Amino acid sequence: MKHLLSAADLSRTQAVRILDTAGQMAATQAREIKKLPTLRGRTVVNLFFEDSTRTRISFETAAKRLSADVINFSAKGSSVSKGESLKDTALTLQAMGADAVVIRHHASGAPHTLAHSGWTHGAVVNAGDGMHQHPTQALLDAYTLRRHLTGPGDASGRDLAGLRVAIVGDVLHSRVARSNVQLLHTLGADVTLVAPPTLVPVGVDAWPAEVSYDLDATIETKPDAIMMLRVQRERMSSAGGGFFPSPLEYTRGYGLDARRLAAMPEHAIVLHPGPMNRGLEISADAADSPRAVIVEQVANGVAVRMAVLYLLLAGSPASGATTDTNETKVDA
């Protein structure tokens, strides 16, 4: 694994290895000294073309806990806002010696372009591209699901076989949904997508997931977990097409509230990638319930991103080395 661009690129073995490594990383985070020397002298660039304080901070924390040097490159207030191309930005970062580039971009496929263009020799980690992918989000969701739902004891080595997960909301525009459908399927879980028909993409029938337009009917099937997607309020404006008539009608049909939460099985958990629109896709009752693991997802995000950076960089030669054989060696 040279880059992490899409959840679809991960085999079951690779995904489980990342989750296991994340478990080891999480264990170190309980210590008084949280910092590991693993990536000392390596440089990780956070290249963010889209505002995302949460994801950037999570990657920055992960890299720093591994003792890497971190450069935050945000498009706003930088040369990018003056019209610099992705290519020139990448070449600049390459010249500065980036070992890994964590990229968030509004254009689907931008991380793929960056990784395959020859503009940078570093590892590319997709931190969310357009409506395409957000693989570390799917990994942290899978990690969270595994911790809670695969039984007692050390979860190492386990996948998500047999788990039933409902993903609810704006599937059409969601990179979180795309990543999770692929990764959870790879790990053996059964996924049901729940959304109004306007927010399901044409072509979804090729996905390894069921599609439902009825949240209550899906809850009646007793899923083990429900993952609520953020619904952007501008989706109902006519500029984007008016995907639903009103926020109120959306909430009635697809919001997770106390009533629906009560209808869920006892053991089921509630996930949300954040930031939440309280009162729209999730009520305060549901968001703050003990069954919501939303805050824990944030903590798990750091561990998963530590694992990804470690697996991509620890076995690879430092930037400037001439070899291209970046086979990752890990004993996890």
Place this chain on the structure above:
Amino acid sequence: MSLAKYLLKDVAPYGGARTTVLLADGVIAAMGPDVSDDDATVVDGRGLVLLPGLVDLHTHLREPGREDAETIRTGTRAAAMGGFTAVHAMANTTPTQDTAGVVEQVWRLGREAGWVDVHPIGAVTVGLEGERLAELGAMADSQAQVRVFSDDGKCVHDPVLMRRALEYVKAFDGVVAQHAQEPRLTENAQMHEGVVSAELGLAGWPAVAEEAIIARDVLLAEHVGSRLHVCHLSTAGSVEIIRWAKSRGIDVTAEVTPHHLILTDELARGYDPTFKVNPPLRTQRDVEAVRAGLADGTIDIVATDHAPHTREDKDCEWAAAAFGMTGLETALSVVQETMVDTGRLTWADVARVLSETPAKIGRVNDHGRPIAVGEPANLVLVDPDVRRVVNPDEQATKSGNSPFRGRELSGCVVATFLRGRATVLGGASCDEDVVVAR
């Protein structure tokens, strides 16, 4: 000055029986197995197919305005290399080809370049804005004698404006060539809407956005009794609508591009913007439907939609890249590979879809003519047995955005003659000084 004479020995007109053809004084002077001429330059035509010079109804030459991507000189030289003797230059230049002055400038630059005859297309609406008709009559009456009108790149989506345009051009036997794209259904669209777009997270360009406009326009054409030409038809549904319209006797013609005959949306998977084009590459089912439509005559012609772009407009993330791909120098090979090599078209059919019918639609009288004594010597000589690897860096077009880079294709152009003068000979374009001499 007197023109050189050429003796094309043992060529196969339309791929049929071998004969020898003498070109002199700009026309086909003699034809027959025993024709000879001691003064003529002899071209060994054994194994070569002779066709009427190709006519492209849909070329973007980019000049004026984007001379960094293509000029009339480089684009028409590319056309000659591809076997063309006439091209129709699309109107979406800067300034727009929406006045007699601009179309005459393009026409004049084409004449000066001398590689092919350039027939400018006039914009339907001022600045391609879709708000009011451009001075269609003035363009028709200009030296450029415009007969094809198109806002290509944009759709004439206002139904009233489209109706008026269809009606108005009847006065001078013009035709409206519609870029069928319902604008509201394709806002920010990046690629064909389907399984691949759903996975890649790229905003979809649904087939219905093309089909709905074609359906509307054939009904409008029927209502006002006008002729209509449909640009770059790309979906199975569009083929069905055209078939239905023709069965009703509606005066509609349709074109398909070479790339829609051979490439599919699967190519978007690598996010390489070389494959970003409008209308987008569709599915294998659509490719099969447009091949069948071309084979049975539902689709009248192949037109390149040659759309050169600079490197900076393609060397970027998909969403930021420009739509379009080059095609003049690969069109004939793609048609041979997809239609002739598969037995679906004969070489006489190729002459029809790439020369005779496009000339008729564009009302170009001296191209797409029969290969017969006394006819203008606008001809192309093709070697169908060669396989060649496409290298955009060696092409005559100024831009490198060919979707066939590194791909092996059938056939190559050996020689192109424009009114008896070789613009291409031995597979290479002739010296520019020779070409300019007229």
